Amino acid sequence: SHGPNEPRLIPSRIPFFGHLPGMIRHGSSYYGMIAKKHNLPIFTLGVPKSKIYIVTSPQLISAIDRRSKTISFAPYVVQFAKRMLKPSQHAIEKLGENLLEEKGPVGLRPETLKAMHDSLVPGPNLDAISKVMLRGISTYLDPASVQESSGSGRIRLFEWTRRFVTRASTDAVYGPEKNPFHDPEVYDAFWTIDEQFILLGLNVLPGLITPRGSRARKLFFDAMHRYYSEDGPSTASALIRSRHAVSLQHGLSQTDMEHFNLSVSYGLLVNTVPTAAWVLYHVYSDESLLASLRRDIGAFVRREEEATASINLPEVIAGCRLLDSLVREVLRVHSTNASGRVVLRDTLIDDRYMLKEGATLLTPSAELHRNADVWGPTASAFDAGRFLGQKKVPGSAYRAFGSGASVCPGRFFATNEISAILVMMLPRYDVSPAHGRSWVVPKTKSHITTSIMTPVEDIEVRITEREEAKGVKWTFTWEAEEEKRQD
């Protein structure tokens, strides 16, 4: 049934399955096709046994964000846990408690989320993990390591980025001393789980449907078991320690805590890796952007002695506006998340639209990021400087990290890491396509669980040290200035 005040139902010619085949065939671009045809700020798509509201207007998103308790992201978190993390019944019950937050922000889910936000917000905790991350990245990006990775002369850009971002991010979060990802088998297992995500997520006889995925998940859980048994969390970041404390308070078993780390690693890695690789691609494939950024970053280089150079990362991140704009623009252009919510109780939004309990609500980022009413006539083009001169857009129109109560807690860390990679690369290295002289714009694909598009085929490049960088000893530091932050 469909109420008169519900968002308009878009009819489908396919009985029973409704819009499901279109959604499977076209992925998130299906919503854009329908939005364009009907030009509606919100509409309903029927699917078997349920309905989905699609929102394409930033104003309505703000109204929805204000109702985050009844139009909630939390059921997705519970579903993710049930399908992917092999939790105990007790853990699932705990996670599903107080979903509507009628007792206030208490319970496993809201308290864990708060612990994540608190430990990743700009401040001493974020500085501490950024420092460890920086150390990890600089080891991989020193000339000897880059030379080693170039073995045959070619580097697969996304795969290479994945290697050092995984290492540096997990060292930062799990602590460099006992980080389970040091074991190459754990690294491979994690990325196999990602590859087999859809099959594992079906949660039906995974051992038969995806033996590889199933084995990888077991290997990952076993590694986390060793980490917890060796008191790994005591050597970890505030993020892991505070999650650990909340889990203990809610009586989670050690096994559940170990398993829940798959979701931590997932959030930590799967979007940062492709974003960092895209940033490198966009800068190195555009000579004038490359020159501008080298000039702007150059202003932050200290040369105290002959043949030495140093950069303090927080200064560049705070002061280089083009770098900031570039990272935002890469995320805007390649973002493809649906930011799902579940309507937990009938809710009226904008005094007009009645959203019914049990329905799903999606705010597809790609659609909003291409909206010319918001971004102007160049909405579909890549423009690294867009955010330098951009007229004010509503915050809810920029969807790369979601918004409202479920906004990504890792956004500051991710931005620090992506910026750090660029700042360490640009002064020292040239990157050129391995085949031919010109860069080819790659075809892209989306992945059901990640928020960033990836190329259908990896981009092969050559990385060479710049003449002017040879023989110079580079140092990269993370010294945050407390006073600056308080301004």
Ligand code: HEM
């Ligand atoms: C470029 C990198 C990243 C992108 C594009 C990204 C994007 C997103 C998006 C779109 C959401 C969903 C928000 C919503 O639906 O409203 C999200 C949620 C989340 N992200 Fe990120 N993320 C990134 C990096 C990170 C990092 C580094 C971490 C961990 C340190 C992280 C942890 C999380 C967590 C835990 C959630 C779930 C929040 C909740 O439960 O409400 N993300 N992220």
